[in-house]
Amino acid sequence: MTEPHEPEHRTRRLPATGPVEAAGEGEASAAKGDVLELDRSASSAAYDPVPAHREGGGRAGRFWSARRVPATLLALVVLGGSGLLLYDVAAVRAGRPAMQWRRTLADELARRPLENAWLLAAAALAVAIGLWLLVLAATPGLRALLPMRRDRPGVRAALDRSAAALVLRDRAVEVSGVQSVRVRMGRGRAVVRAVSHFRELDDVRADLDTVLGTGIRELGLARPPSLSVHVRRPAKKR
Incomplete structure (x- = not known):
């Protein structure tokens, strides 16, 4: 929580519109400067x-957001990817060839070096998504x-x-x-x-x-x- 600071007054002085009574010719400018707004x-x-x-009544902590949309999207992605991979592994065990997408992915990973731009971009994207999920899991949300x-x-x-x-x-x-x-x-x-x-x-x-x-x-x-x-x-x- 931001702590209060010492009193701070910022003023901009403008000359008054009313008449100014001067004590003398030498003090006219000083008198005008004293009558300010x-x-x-x-x-x-x-x-x-x-x-x-x-x-x-106990400690008044922040309210935690349910975050149903991110949780639902993550669950659907994990469920779809796990189901597809499990089906492909079961098909290979049954004597059928692996799916084309898995063979293509394995060939691309075997041929491309680790410093490849696409691999680095994919890794950075995965890290960013992982950090985002960790932040969502560790923070209450509902800042309003x-x-x-x-x-x-x-x-x-x-x-x-x-x-x-x-x-x-x-x-x-x-x-x-x-x-x-x-x-x-x-x-x-x-x-x-x-x-x-x-x-x-x-x-x-x-x-x-x-x-x-x-x-x-x-x-x-x-x-x-x-x-x-x-x-x-x-x-x-x-």
């Missing part, structure tokens, strides 16, 4: 995710599901990442000054990008940090993600 604000530290812990805390024995639940992002977006649009929000919900980090058309950007970001931090805690996730909030002004129309 923040155009962007970002933070990733106001929300501290609750560390994962063991609940009374976020496990929730297990408060009761025998009960497991998960929240879809798109649903979690929708909940956070609905929370964010209720903050005063927020015009639009985009939420990208990952397994270890929630990135929120908001557009604010009024209020100070730092104030809007602080409110978003508070509201979204509470929203993430109320989702009841076993491993709450870290939070990164970015607030900017809307693009100027040309």
